[in-house]
Amino acid sequence: MTLQIYRAKEKDWIEGCKRQNREAQHALYTFFSGKMYTLCCRYIKDKMEAEDVLVMAFTKIFERIDQYKNEGSFEGWIRRVMVNESLSYLRKSKNMYLEMDIAAADHEPDYSKAENELEAEDLLKMIGDLPTGYRVVFNLYAIDGYSHQEIADQLGISENTSKSQLSRARALLQKRLVEAERQLSQKIN
CATH class of the missing domain: 1.10.1740.10 (RNA polymerase sigma factor, region 2, helix turn helix motif)
Known part of the structure; x- marks a missing residue:
């Protein structure tokens, strides 16, 4: 059309x-x-x-x-x-911020090329599997382009909470990407 x-x-x-x-x-x-x-x-x-x-x-x-x-x-x-x-x-x-993986936030991500080896569908599934609070903030910020202030206003949270949720979501995604890359390389070898 x-x-x-x-x-x-x-x-x-x-x-x-x-x-x-x-x-x-x-x-x-x-x-x-x-x-x-x-x-x-x-x-x-x-x-x-x-x-x-x-x-x-x-x-x-x-x-x-x-x-x-x-x-x-x-x-x-x-x-x-x-x-x-x-x-x-x-x-x-429900309260979407009760689901927190503090260990994921404390994990220092290993930046490798894992995200380049995976299909977009795999990444979207990983995003979908994030705890609710992380997933919502990640989607609003990284995919839909909202600012932290807009997210805070939309969700009734502080701007710092939005930043923290995004940081934790990214850390958890990075951890999962590295693990997926490790599993992928084991299958190939």
């Missing part, structure tokens, strides 16, 4: 959704749901829960589509709703 066709369709979807047209809502959902489900899964480990969050977020999008003012990327606006809904779900479901 060319950019011009996409923008025309996007405009039609937005206008249709503002009129609560079910076909427009279905088209919008169909177009964005796969990508947004993947985004939700980065924050929420359980696939069924991630799907629930996806549906709740799309419901909010359809209810509040009048709040989109055609400023900036429409997909960016949808992504923000998805991230906010995922974070809201995590806050309601």
Whole structure:
């Protein structure tokens, strides 16, 4: 689909959704749901829960589509709703900061070429396996591009807690990458 066709369709979807047209809502959902489900899964480990969050977020999008003012990327606006809904779900479901691996934070990472030998899918799985607090902060900072201040505001934590969670997430990822590289080299030899 060319950019011009996409923008025309996007405009039609937005206008249709503002009129609560079910076909427009279905088209919008169909177009964005796969990508947004993947985004939700980065924050929420359980696939069924991630799907629930996806549906709740799309419901909010359809209810509040009048709040989109055609400023900036429409997909960016949808992504923000998805991230906010995922974070809201995590806050309601449990305290995401109880899962801490202090030993991982104290571990001095061995910077090797492990990350170059692994597939992106392996790295995404490792990120998904991080404790909830680490995973959320890592995703917000490293993948979605939020600042520590924005993360702190979103999660109701201090900026230093955000920095600490990111540091611990990176250390734990590095430890797991080194271990994966070691296992990979043993299989080859």
